[in-house]
Amino acid sequence: MTAHLKMDKPDHRHRLDHMAQGVIGQPLDRPEGPLKVTGTATYAHEWQVAGMCHGVLARASGIGPVIRSDAEVVLAMPGVLAVITDERLLRNPAQGTADAAPVQGTDIAAYVGQPVALVVAETFEQARHGAQRLGLIIDVDDMAVTDPETAVLETPKGKQHSQGNLAAAMANAAHSVDVTYRTPAHSSAAMEPHAAIAMWDGDMLTLRGSYQMLKYNRNELADSLGVSPENVRILSPYVGGGFGAKLGIAPEAVAAAIAAQKLGRPVAVALTRQQVFETTMRRSETRQRVRLSLDEGGQLTGIGHDAWVSNLPDESFSEPVTQATRFLYAGDNREIGHHIARVHRTCAGSVRAPGEAVGVTVLENAMDELAHVAGIDPVELRKRNIPDRDPETGKPFSSRRFAEALDRGAERFGWSERRAPGTRREGEWLIGIGMASAARVNALMESKARVTLNPDGRAVVETDMTDIGTGTYAILTQIAAEMLGLPVNQVSTSLGDTDFPSAAGSGGSWGAASSGTSVFLACENLRSQLAQRLDCAEADMTLKDGQAVFDNRVQSLSDILDGDSLTAEGHIEPGATSEAVRQATFGAYFAEVAVSAVTGETRVRRMLGVFSAGRILNAKTARSQFLGGMTFGVGMALTEELVHDPRDGHIVNHDLAEYHLAVNADVPQIEVEFLEERDDWASPLQAKGVGELGICGAAAAITNAIFNATNVRVRDYPATLDKIIAHL
Amino acid sequence: MQTKLTINAQAHTLEADTRTTLLDALRFHLGLTGTKKGCDHGQCGACTVLINGRRINSCLTLACMHDGDEITTIEGLGTPEAMSTLQRAFVEQDGFQCGYCTPGQICSATAMLDEIKAGWPSHVSDDLLADPDLSDIEIGERMSGNLCRCSAYPNIVDAIRDAAGTDSA
Ligand code: FES
Ligand code: FES
Numbered sequence: 001m002t003a004h005l006k007m008d009k010p011d012h013r014h015r016l017d018h019m020a021q022g023v024i025g026q027p028l029d030r031p032e033g034p035l036k037v038t039g040t041a042t043y044a045h046e047w048q049v050a051g052m053c054h055g056v057l058a059r060a061s062g063i064g065p066v067i068r069s070d071a072e073v074v075l076a077m078p079g080v081l082a083v084i085t086d087e088r089l090l091r092n093p094a095q096g097t098a099d100a101a102p103v104q105g106t107d108i109a110a111y112v113g114q115p116v117a118l119v120v121a122e123t124f125e126q127a128r129h130g131a132q133r134l135g136l137i138i139d140v141d142d143m144a145v146t147d148p149e150t151a152v153l154e155t156p157k158g159k160q161h162s163q164g165n166l167a168a169a170m171a172n173a174a175h176s177v178d179v180t181y182r183t184p185a186h187s188s189a190a191m192e193p194h195a196a197i198a199m200w201d202g203d204m205l206t207l208r209g210s211y212q213m214l215k216y217n218r219n220e221l222a223d224s225l226g227v228s229p230e231n232v233r234i235l236s237p238y239v240g241g242g243f244g245a246k247l248g249i250a251p252e253a254v255a256a257a258i259a260a261q262k263l264g265r266p267v268a269v270a271l272t273r274q275q276v277f278e279t280t281m282r283r284s285e286t287r288q289r290v291r292l293s294l295d296e297g298g299q300l301t302g303i304g305h306d307a308w309v310s311n312l313p314d315e316s317f318s319e320p321v322t323q324a325t326r327f328l329y330a331g332d333n334r335e336i337g338h339h340i341a342r343v344h345r346t347c348a349g350s351v352r353a354p355g356e357a358v359g360v361t362v363l364e365n366a367m368d369e370l371a372h373v374a375g376i377d378p379v380e381l382r383k384r385n386i387p388d389r390d391p392e393t394g395k396p397f398s399s400r401r402f403a404e405a406l407d408r409g410a411e412r413f414g415w416s417e418r419r420a421p422g423t424r425r426e427g428e429w430l431i432g433i434g435m436a437s438a439a440r441v442n443a444l445m446e447s448k449a450r451v452t453l454n455p456d457g458r459a460v461v462e463t464d465m466t467d468i469g470t471g472t473y474a475i476l477t478q479i480a481a482e483m484l485g486l487p488v489n490q491v492s493t494s495l496g497d498t499d500f501p502s503a504a505g506s507g508g509s510w511g512a513a514s515s516g517t518s519v520f521l522a523c524e525n526l527r528s529q530l531a532q533r534l535d536c537a538e539a540d541m542t543l544k545d546g547q548a549v550f551d552n553r554v555q556s557l558s559d560i561l562d563g564d565s566l567t568a569e570g571h572i573e574p575g576a577t578s579e580a581v582r583q584a585t586f587g588a589y590f591a592e593v594a595v596s597a598v599t600g601e602t603r604v605r606r607m608l609g610v611f612s613a614g615r616i617l618n619a620k621t622a623r624s625q626f627l628g629g630m631t632f633g634v635g636m637a638l639t640e641e642l643v644h645d646p647r648d649g650h651i652v653n654h655d656l657a658e659y660h661l662a663v664n665a666d667v668p669q670i671e672v673e674f675l676e677e678r679d680d681w682a683s684p685l686q687a688k689g690v691g692e693l694g695i696c697g698a699a700a701a702i703t704n705a706i707f708n709a710t711n712v713r714v715r716d717y718p719a720t721l722d723k724i725i726a727h728l
Numbered sequence: 729m730q731t732k733l734t735i736n737a738q739a740h741t742l743e744a745d746t747r748t749t750l751l752d753a754l755r756f757h758l759g760l761t762g763t764k765k766g767c768d769h770g771q772c773g774a775c776t777v778l779i780n781g782r783r784i785n786s787c788l789t790l791a792c793m794h795d796g797d798e799i800t801t802i803e804g805l806g807t808p809e810a811m812s813t814l815q816r817a818f819v820e821q822d823g824f825q826c827g828y829c830t831p832g833q834i835c836s837a838t839a840m841l842d843e844i845k846a847g848w849p850s851h852v853s854d855d856l857l858a859d860p861d862l863s864d865i866e867i868g869e870r871m872s873g874n875l876c877r878c879s880a881y882p883n884i885v886d887a888i889r890d891a892a893g894t895d896s897a
Binding site for chain 1: 752755760766769772801802803807809818819824827828829830831834869872876879880885886
């Protein structure tokens with residue numbers, strides 16, 4: 001039985017609020033937690049497969065045609081089984097939702113670090129030695145453009161927008177800012193390096209890998225290999241973090257599959273940490289010009305946001321920097337600009353919250369600058385400029401508690417204690433507080449799941465949805481438990497296998513609402529099937545603790561099932577509600593920093609985020625998602641920067657010693673608060689995305705706090721000590 | 729070459745390449761994949777195990793250097809049915825998300841609590857001779873060799889504090 005819904009109308013029923021089990025939204029421990037903390041959850045590279053050999057990718061050290069390799073020398077090394085330079089090897093990883101093969105080929109290296117061969121050997125040590133030993137002669141192209149500042153720019157028409165007259169608004173403004181900021185390239189740097197184990201059985205490929213969107217990944221892998229998707233099965237039950245880097249199929253999967261077929265043996269390929277930096281997605285560096293004009297009453301009259309980003313010549317993705325600028329604040333005169341530099345650098349793609357992570361951050365810095373020049377409190381400036389409707393399209397917002405988030409955050413954080421810039425000092429430390437708004441677009445995607453009620457009254461949820469740390473196991477279990485009236489330990493959720501119904505995947509913050517809705521629909525159908533057996537209306541039946549209550553009678557599920565099992569598949573598709581309203585999530589960040597007057601070093605002392613993001617499905621895992629997002633913000637503000645060598649574009653700091661993620665000591669006991677909200681337009685769960693909202697402006701709260709502490713504006717991220725001390 | 733190791737109180741004889749790190753020996757040769765590889769260069773802490781009770785990055789040491797050593801991995805600290813106090817605290821406080829850094833965090837924290845008990849000072853200890861307290865700052869400092877990109881740090885601090893039975897400071 002399939003329960004299908006196209007989301008064409010808002011769902012005002014709020015069914016999850018009327019169920020009896022009372023587990024939805026509760027801070028349930030992750031059901032897979034005991035496996036993860038004991039080392040018994042099995043990640044991609046960890047399956048013990050008989051006869052498995054190991055492959056290590058060899059990288060291009062320059063840009064240009066690969067004219068020769070000394071494969072025969074490597075083949076003669078102990079244990080080496082093959083040197084593979086198949087034209088199907090990936091040049092770039094696939095972009096999120098690509099659904100087809102990305103750019104392939106090994107004859108030309110388009111960027112430094114591109115994988116151009118796979119060395120396979122009996123042991124990992126032998127394969128690694130072979131890959132390091134492999135001599136690749138590259139006819140280096142000195143003319144290849146690797147610096148976005150000197151590259152040819154594309155300005156696609158569809159990515160520009162203009163309404164009213166911004167130049168006139170700026171000229172007539174009571175107060176205005178016209179500022180340019182830069183953000184460097186970033187890496188997702190998930191802790192689990194990409195890995196795949198490929199096994200063929202005849203013409204059937206089974207691949208254990210680490211990917212975020214299996215439905216798409218299967219098609220991408222099949223297309224890359226030139227086989228039918230029906231012949232490919234991918235399993236990713238546990239994924240050691242993704243953050244965008246594992247949205248699409250990546251070089252290790254295709255290489256492992258080709259090698260396994262050629263050798264007739266299972267082959268495991270894991271990227272080295274350096275390869276993760278060099279051959280999986282980076283977030284593009286950005287240059288951003290923001291113009292804001294304000295009238296005497298503190299109302300914005302104009303907003304301009306121009307972005308310059310980069311990517312490889314054949315890539316269609318470009319960092320959608322201004323995505324939220326289009327609806328966050330009012331202002332009649334608006335301009336959006338988008339320019340793409342074509343450069344031979346590692347492929348640019350999605351890194352947690354593509355667009356808003358850097359775009360809202362810079363917009364929020366500019367708002368802070370405007371508040372300062374206009375002499376208006378930064379929270380007040382934002383509140384005065386919350387638009388009634390989407391300022392570009394005139395569409396209403398689906399749900400939005402933005403003003404309340406600003407107020408609640410200000411109150412809880414003690415915003416009224418804020419002093420004039422550069423006036424608070426504790427010994428060596430200059431103290432300041434800052435704030436910023438949060439905003440991220442919201443989307444629903446097609447997703448399917450199967451739910452089975454077994455004769456013993458236990459439920460099983462199956463979908464190829466992934467849990468990349470996002471809490472999918474927990475929330476799908478809770479949704480099924482709530483709808484079917486079962487204690488959570490009576491529901492088991494199986495994920496990450498393309499043999500299960502295909503889901504939306506983890507990305508774009510849409511996973512929970514989309515896959516959750518498919519489970520919800522399947523459970524609604526099961527409820528109807530149960531009601532039919534009881535001869536009552538579904539709505540008149542209450543399910544709780546494994547029992548049905550109807551018509552003053554009580555019957556256990558196992559009695560109702562009477563030895564049968566019931567199955568239903570839920571299928572959600574986005575519909576008219578995607579376009580009818582502006583769907584987004586909102587919030588406010590507050591941060592307190594201490595900047596050393598001696599060294600210029602910044603320490604984040606306190607941080608709070610208050611968010612308006614629809615129904616929260618699990619208060620514990622959602623909070624963790626926000627802690628993670630805000631910590632990405634700490635990294636972005638203070639330390640994270642992929643450094644490209646301007647001569648050949650290679651990533652200089654391609655490891656975790658030189659690319660500085662926030663560590664435990666960098667992060668205070670961050671506080672997170674959710675505002676109660678139901679978004680009827682977003683999904684029948686009234687839930688929206690939470691995985692990315694935490695990073696969408698967080699860094700600006702910190703750099704705005706640095707300004708409040710020191711009077712120094714850092715417009716070139718990250719705000720490392722050298723950029724501050726020079727102005728103290 | 730042959731190396732005799734005692735892992736989680738069980739004797740193992742390892743037959744491996746001299747280049748094999750202790751981490752790869754555990755993962756590829758002994759089937760103990762609870763210990764994770766995040767960088768292979770001593771930069772992330774995902775591979776932390778205990779050798780004779782002390783925490784060490786197992787990717788930075790060769791298996792053949794540990795003949796006769798007592799090694800404890802995450803599998804030796806507890807099982808899903810019988811978790812250690814720290815493991816249970818990590819579950820309750822959500823001290824992880826993807827779980828990949830987690831075995832390293834827990835091995836590291838296990839040894840770290842012993843270091844505190846033994847009176848070892850850290851970079852943030854005010855008095856090098858006094859008994860260190862288990863403040864949030866001390867925990868954060870002592871756990872900063874274990875990266876977590878999911879950024880469960882505040883929850884990791886809470887979990888360790890809980891497991892050690894102390895209040896917030
Ligand atoms: S894998 Fe050993 S420290 Fe990263
Ligand atoms: S839990 Fe994912 S890296 Fe720590």
